Amino acid sequence: MKDHERTEALTSWQADARVVTEGLAAVDRRAFLMRSAVTGAAAVLTGCAAPTPEQTANNPTPPPAPKVADSQVSQDLAVKKDTKGPVMTTIDEFYKVGPGPSSSHTIGPMRITYDFYQRCTKLPADQLAKATALKVHLFGSLSATGKGHGTERASLAGIVGKEPATVEPAFLDGLASNPDQTFDVKLGGTTFKASLKDIIYDAPKGNFPHPNTMTCKLMAGDQVLLEQEYYSVGGGFIEWKGYEPPKKGQPKYPYSTMKELQTHAEKNNLSIAQVVMANEVAVSGKTEAEVAAFVHKIHTAMVNIVKAGLAAPESTLPGPIKLKTKAGDVYKRAQDEKYVGQRGVGVVAAYALAGSEENARGHLVVTAPTGGSAGVMPAIVYAIGEGGRNLPDDKIRDGFLAAAAIGYLCKHNATLSGAEGGCQAEIGVASAMGAAFLAQAHDFPPQVVANAAESSLQHHLGMTCDPVAGFVQVPCIERCAFGAVKAWTGFMIASNEIPANRRVDFDTTVTAMALTAREMNGKYKETSEGGLAVSLALC
Numbered sequence: 001m002k003d004h005e006r007t008e009a010l011t012s013w014q015a016d017a018r019v020v021t022e023g024l025a026a027v028d029r030r031a032f033l034m035r036s037a038v039t040g041a042a043a044v045l046t047g048c049a050a051p052t053p054e055q056t057a058n059n060p061t062p063p064p065a066p067k068v069a070d071s072q073v074s075q076d077l078a079v080k081k082d083t084k085g086p087v088m089t090t091i092d093e094f095y096k097v098g099p100g101p102s103s104s105h106t107i108g109p110m111r112i113t114y115d116f117y118q119r120c121t122k123l124p125a126d127q128l129a130k131a132t133a134l135k136v137h138l139f140g141s142l143s144a145t146g147k148g149h150g151t152e153r154a155s156l157a158g159i160v161g162k163e164p165a166t167v168e169p170a171f172l173d174g175l176a177s178n179p180d181q182t183f184d185v186k187l188g189g190t191t192f193k194a195s196l197k198d199i200i201y202d203a204p205k206g207n208f209p210h211p212n213t214m215t216c217k218l219m220a221g222d223q224v225l226l227e228q229e230y231y232s233v234g235g236g237f238i239e240w241k242g243y244e245p246p247k248k249g250q251p252k253y254p255y256s257t258m259k260e261l262q263t264h265a266e267k268n269n270l271s272i273a274q275v276v277m278a279n280e281v282a283v284s285g286k287t288e289a290e291v292a293a294f295v296h297k298i299h300t301a302m303v304n305i306v307k308a309g310l311a312a313p314e315s316t317l318p319g320p321i322k323l324k325t326k327a328g329d330v331y332k333r334a335q336d337e338k339y340v341g342q343r344g345v346g347v348v349a350a351y352a353l354a355g356s357e358e359n360a361r362g363h364l365v366v367t368a369p370t371g372g373s374a375g376v377m378p379a380i381v382y383a384i385g386e387g388g389r390n391l392p393d394d395k396i397r398d399g400f401l402a403a404a405a406i407g408y409l410c411k412h413n414a415t416l417s418g419a420e421g422g423c424q425a426e427i428g429v430a431s432a433m434g435a436a437f438l439a440q441a442h443d444f445p446p447q448v449v450a451n452a453a454e455s456s457l458q459h460h461l462g463m464t465c466d467p468v469a470g471f472v473q474v475p476c477i478e479r480c481a482f483g484a485v486k487a488w489t490g491f492m493i494a495s496n497e498i499p500a501n502r503r504v505d506f507d508t509t510v511t512a513m514a515l516t517a518r519e520m521n522g523k524y525k526e527t528s529e530g531g532l533a534v535s536l537a538l539c
Contacts, residue, residue: 073420074209077231078245086254087408088245090284091276091291094404095298096236096367098164099172100359101472103371104212104417105142105149105526108232110167113158115238116216116228120187123218123226128188130220134159137202140211141419141526142232144204148319148470148528150176150362152199155214159194160185164236169363176318176362187218204527209241211419211525234417234425235369235407251279258409258450258506265446272449273398273440276405295400296393301366302355302378303385308363309354317360319471320538327354348488349481351379351387356480360473369407369416372423372465372472373430375480377403380434380487384441395441402440403433406453409506414514418465419526421517423476427483428460428513434487439494447499454506456490461509462516464524466531468538475532 098107113136120134136155138146146152153175157167160183175181175196182193212232218225229241253264253275265275280291309327317323327350334346356375359365368377384391384399407416410429415421435452444452460483468474494502523530 073211073233073415077209077233078239078243086251086256087279087405087412088248088251088283089404089408089411090248091280091401091404092284092294093237094235094367094369094407095294095400096164097298097301097364098236098367098371099150099154099167099169100362100365100371100374101476102149102151103236103367103369103374104232104234104419105146105151106154106362106371107164107236107367108212108234108238109136109138109142109151109214110154110158110162110164111236111238112214112230112232112240113155113216114161114163115158115240116218116226116230117159117161117185119228120218120226123187125188127220127225128190130223131187131190131218131225132192132221133219134185134194134198135217135219136199137215137217138200139202139206139213139215140204140208142212142214143201144527144529145467145470146201148467149472152196152201155199156183156194156196159198165364169361172362210239212417234415234420235411236367236371237411237416248283249285250282252282253279256409256412258453258510261405261409262446262450271398271402271440271443272405272436272446273401276401280401292397295397298366298400299381299385299393299396301364302368302381303387305358305363305365305374306351306354306378306382306387309356309358310350312354312357312361317357317471317473318362319473320469321471321473323360323473323477325353325357327351327357345485347388348379348383348484351382352376352481352484353477355379356477360471360477368403368433369411369429370418370426372418372467372476373426373480373483375477376427376430376434376483376487377437379480379484380437384438391441395443399437399441402449403437406433406436406506410457410510410513413507413510415517421513422520422524422526423463423465423479424457424460424513425517426465427479428457428463430480431460431483431487431490432457434484435490435494438488438491442491442495444495445499448494450506451497451499451502452491452494454490454502454504454509455493456487457506457513458504458509459486459490461512462520464520464531465526466524466533467526467528468533468536470528470533474536 138151142151153172179196182195184191185194210231210233215229217227231239233239255261265272277288281288310331315325330353331350334343334350337343337346352375355378359371359374365371365374385396407429415425416429418426432453435456436449439449439452467476
């Protein structure tokens, strides 16, 4: 499909979506009856009776998240305006280390409040002398599901000067177990207290520039000394009102589609990884050795995450779901599988569960592309490294570069945000990255790398984001396992088919993901208002 045809298709689909939306008003009663039936059926299947009004009133389980309006992302945000030129994202912007369980609801907010704290330190001394408090207001999806994501704890951590890559998980765990703690915030010669009470869950519904909008304020009593509006736009990326992207060099091989990326590779007899490396050097100004060193750091972090998850004893994850961890058990039992193929699937699934359970614990993870999908890539990386095939580091590095290109293109032409596009934008993209990683690490040509990514992404289209009780546990943890296995499936299909015979190309599938994201009902965009978040009875 040509570019102008994609634009026409998008316009047509948007028009159809409006017709569908207008028709929804006529089926509210039917939807209500269906929802009641689903809840009743879930109660029967799980053995948990539907709660009576009296039980509901006395139930300590958090109530369902408030209604969140469908939020169209402002086209004024850089994450949208950047789509008009070539890909400019760099690898150290893309792969970020930080605390789970969510890149957009945990790492992003912590980066935001840390940024605001740094801005406050630069105010004149006479203004800082008046400061009495820092306040953070959460809106949209951050307000609706932030409790389950630990958004308030991450936001407070940034206020008191902690960064995502270096924050101690014990600090965040301590806030969960002892929420009444206070901390000194020092600005110039002024010191005041900050606590979780300074993080306000504000309106979940409204006309926000992005579903993940928040404001930070430095107060002098009732007077605002400094205020900034921010947006956590997915994958740990952040923007603010008036944001201007940093100045960068121009890519050696400019591309905004997979077709253009493949053309550069084939024309210059390069691999996808080599094209990406050349652009990293040109855009970031770093040397190849510096880029490779960063990739090695991310590689090491992912390996350590899987090992930590496998070694962790069985436990109950925090929150009302009371979900038991199982990565270690799945791994041990997979070793006893009689058939090699089943053993391989079980081991890869166990690696993904390990990474995702670490994320659910709030421990450090790597956005690849997000926190909610943080079990997928580590599972693939560990499986072809020391946890399995023992491929050399240079092959694994090339895999990381090719995987990054897939993430760049999905961010550039669609979204990485569950609050904007559902889980297809998180697990789907992670699975596509994993498939490309495998193809590149095994030295397959650019067409196979593209086909592997397309296959894996295609079979996640339409996946909703419906975290139960707002926690990144059900269905998120097992989805990482399925995402990793489907990445391997996509790679196996692409590496064994005749590459030129693939009917659907990667760019077409990314366009489909963008269309689906626009048309998806807002209930299924990280609000905990639909799907499993409604049908699963907690008791």
